[in-house]
Amino acid sequence: MNEELRGTIKTGLIAGVVTLSLGMIGILVAFNKRFIVTDAVTLADLLLFGMAVIAGYLGASSLKEHSMGRRLLHGGLAGMLAAVPTFLLILLTLVWEGIRDSFINVEPALVSLLTLDNENVVVGGILLIVVFGVLGLVGVGYAQLPVRFRRPISMSLAWTIGSGVMSDILIGILRPRMSNDTLRSLFGSTGLQPVPFVVLFVLLTAVFFWWQQGGQTRYQTLRQNFTPRQQKSSRRVSISLLVIFLLILPSLLGVYLSEIFNEIGRFVLMGLGLNIAIGLAGLLDLGYVTNFAVGAYIMALLTSSSQFGPENPWSFWLAVPICVVAAMFTGFILALPVLKMRGDYLAIATLGFGEIIRVLARSDALKPVIGGAQGILQIPAAQIGGFMAQVMGYILNPINNLLSRFELGILATNSNGDIVFGNPPQLYYLFILASLLMLFISRRLNNSRTGRRWMAIRxxxxxxxxxxxxxxxAKVLAFTLSAASGGLAGAIFAAKLGSIFPSSFELLISINVLALIIVGGLGSIPGVIVGAFALVGIPQLLSEFAEFRLLLYGIALIGMMLVRPEGLWPSEVHRREIHSHGEDETAVPVSVKP
Amino acid sequence: MPLLEVNDVHAYYGNIHALKGVSLTVEKGEIVTLIGGNGAGKTTTLRTITGLMKPRDGHVIFDNEDVSKYPAHAWVSRGIAMVPEGRGVFAKLSVEENLELGAFHRNDKENIKDDIEKSYEMFPRLGERRTQLAGTMSGGEQQMLAVTRALMSKPRLLLMDEPSMGLAPVLVDVIFEAIERINQEGMTVLLVEQNAHMALQIANRGYVLQTGQIVLTDKADVLQKDPTVQKAYLGIE
Structure with missing residues (x-):
């Protein structure tokens, strides 16, 4: 058997095994409920048939210099082989009656998915192999396309499929602004309708193609020819547009999506904090949830009207600084004993500290003070009242009147004239304010003398x-400042939920925050935001993902390490580090006279 | 009054008596070299001088001040700079960033830029590679960077730990010529070396360290002719 054939068979079988595992762990069936194209293509179809296209693409692209016929042959073969493991699974279900007792996810829905809904499963399975072979040829065709076509097509395919997958959001945004009939013609219950899907795809391809074929350069030369004054004003316009967009976003998104944004905001806050310790100073802190818990518990103890709160509960605004300071103090205390530790030892010590806090929160010993497993209830929402609210009302109400014509709005006073941060769209403003503040502080720290000190220590x-x-x-300072942001996130979290329980402060939070920093790019501030959207936002948006959340975290982390070890939006130093190896390593002996 | 006076210093690694009463002096403007074999205590002596190790007994007096009580980072602002063994450049930072960090404790921003340019004049090789990551340069270039970075702190005493280690002979020449030139511009240097031949060529005086004790000290040219030194460290029978 020659080398290339062996390679193709390997590619095909690997794709097949991946397909098989996707089916056996239940992802395919779970994803089969979400349409991308209404009543036609589901997310599961995309995964399943996408695997065949990928197999064909890889099978063909491994042999560049061969004739078209050979490549089609290899691509088709790889595609067909990708269906073989699942075909074997189908055969197995025929001879093994009790297969579901051992493999609970091998359910009839999976079999019918893998046999293309054929009544005779063997025929269906063979049909699947044939379809996979054809799709393998499609993959070869795609590999055959010149790059200038391939780029726009894959970009617009990604965007179109993205819009299909995220159709819930689009429907949510468009519903108040569109007649029901128009909406029906665009979207089904989930997914885009077939015609809009194709139209969108063609449109986007054209746009991306134009952008690549000169639009981009034209845009760049336009920007370059700006006079400094024009540059300044264009900057000002884009910043004000961004601010306006951020202000009206919750009314655009609605309650459900605002809540998802708030979750992202919570993790952005924690990510920015942990990024100071890990990304900037290189101190691997695995107990970050500690700071979050301290912020939340202090907020609860100061503002709750239950027996755990003080006699005269504090206002949220007075309590927030105390929460932040308390978290910083915890960070400081934690820093002292672990200062001598480095790397792995530090990670284990901080991990232990995180667990101690959780156990303490749950313990009976502290139950009279912080409520034990029953937690602390009756934490009021943050609100602005009195004179302040009146002043803000004067500003906000006319804006709201204006915006309401477009079905939009911003923060508003309630019937009592107070501003309450109770529901998700209102809380959004709290999170965005806190995030912007921490973003600003992080940026300043990063470029400061302290930042350089951390860089050197790292x-x-x-x-x-x-x-x-x-x-x-420098290390104590890193731990202390890093804790501040976590405390802030905890404080807002407590006021948001109205009650806190020890179960909200699991180790998993520390891991989540760490993962989002790594996926975003260690030490990178925009990376934290990107990472939070990717690892917190997407699983929340697609409820099907929730069940496989940890699995997807693992896949995302491994994938990132292999494909983009520097993260989605890497910091400058990190990018250079990863990409400079191999260049200039063969330095010639110095011949320059000193 | 000598610039640096190490006075009967004893240091231990656990129970191991590493320095058994080392005394040495460095006068202003000198190059003094400390030579000795593996495990003689050369690096330990330097670590004690820079505060990375605390002496159990004895004193380190720099510019009339007993500095043994200060932590490591406080020595830099007092005028002692160190070129660590194995170069110790920040591998993931660029040449320029390394030099900037060398001037970390200084507050005269405008002069720092000039001094960086001066470093590039001293080693044009570094100037060509100012944006390159230090870790991707050759060993010789990294050593040049380590030397110039130490000078960025405007020290009055430069300590060097084995600058010739792991370098090709041609590069050793370049580095030693640079040390001589730095010295001619007024820098006091304490040079710890295994390569006794090179070190004694550029030094004014030398100390020979053996199992934690100074066994011999004299002018460098006298040491070069000393039969025991020749036999033990210069490879001359």
Whole structure:
């Protein structure tokens, strides 16, 4: 057997095994309920048949210099082989009656999906192999296309499929602004209707193609020819547009999506904080949930009207600074004993600290103070009242009157003239305010002397000391500042939920925050936001994902390490580090006279 | 009054008595070298001088001040700079960023830029590679960077730990010529070396360290002719 054939068979079978696993763990069946194209293509179809196209593409692209016929042959073969493992599974269901006792996800729905709804499963399975072979040929065809076509097509395919998958959101946004009939003609219960799907795809392809064929350069030269004044004003316009967009976003999104944004905001806050410790100072802190818990519990203890709160509960605004300071104090206390530790040892010590806090919160010993497993209830929502609310009402109400014509709005006063941050669209403003504040602080820190100190410690602690950097102080400072953001997130979290329980402060939160920093790009501030959208936003949006959330985290992390180890939006230093190896390594002996 | 005076210093690694009463002096403007075999205590002596290790007994006096009580980072602002063994450049930072970090404790921003340019004049090789990551440069270039980075802190005393280690002979020449030139511009240097031949060529005086004790000290040219030094460290029978 020759080398290439073996490669193709391997590619096909790997794709097949992946397909088989997707089916056996239940992803295919779960995803089969979400249409991308209404009543035609589901997310499961996309995964299943996409695998065949990918197999064909890979099978063909491994042999570049061969004739078209050979490549089609290899691509088709790889595609067909990708269906073989699932075909074997179908055969197995015929001879093994009790297969579901051992493999609970091998249900009739999966079999009918894998046999293309054929009544005779063997015929259906063979049909699937044939279809996979054809799709493999499609993959070859795609590999055959010149790059200038391939790029726009894949971009617009991704966007169109994205719009199909996220059709819930689009429907939510468009419903108040469109007649029901128009909406029906665009979307089904889930997914895009076939005609709009095709139209959107063609349109987007044309746009991307135009952008690539000169639109981009034209746009760039236009920007370059701006006078400094024009540049300034264009910057000002884009910033004000962004601010307006951020302000009206919750009314655009509605309650459900605002809530998802708030979840993202909570993790952005924690991510920014942890990023100071891990990304900037290189201190692997696995107990970040501690700071979050301290912020939440202090907020609860200060503002709750239950027996755990004070006699005269504080206002949210007075309590927030205390929560932040308390979290910073915890960070400081944690920093002291672990200062001498490095790397893995530090990670384990902080991990332990996170667990201690959780156990303490749950413990009976502290039950009279912080409620034990029953938690603390009756935490009021944040609100602005009195004179302040009146002043803000004068500003906000006319804006709201104006915006209401477009079915939009911003924060508003209630019937009592107060501003309450109770429901998700209102809380959104709290999260966005806190996030912007922390973003600003992070940026300033990153570019400061302190930031450089952390950078040096991250690279080499001993040499940093030899440069005259007080490493002890810098590390304590990193832990302390890092904790602040977590405390803030916890404080808002407590006021948002109205009650807190120890179960909200699991180790998993620390892991989630760590994962989003890594996926976004270590040490990168925009990376935190991108990471939070990817790892918190997407699983929340697609409820099917929720069940497989941890699995997807794992896949995302492994995939990132293999494909983009520097993260989705890497920091400058990190990008250079990953991509500079191999260049200039063969330095010639110095011949320059000193 | 010498610039640096190490006075009967004893240091231990656990129970191991690594320095058994080391005393040495460095006068202003000198190059003094400390030579000795593996495990003689050369690096330990340097670590004690820079505060990375605390002496159990004895004193380190720099510019009339007992500095043994200060932590490592405080020495830089007092005027002691160190070129660590194995170069210790920040591998993931660029040449320029390394140099900027070398000037970390300084507050005169405008002069720092000039001094960076001066470093590039001293080693044009570094100037060509100012944006390159330090870790991707050759060993010789990294050593040049480590030397110039130490100078960025405007020290009055430069400590060097084995600058010739792991370098090709042609690069060792380049580095040693640079040390001589730095010294001619007024820098005081304490040079710890295994390559006794090179070190004694550029030094004014030398100390020979053996199992934690100074066994011999004299002018460098006298040491070069000393039969025991020749036999033990210069490979001359």
């Amino acid at each position: 690279e080499d602690e001993d040499v940093a000391a030899a440069m005259g950097i007080n490493t002890t102080n």
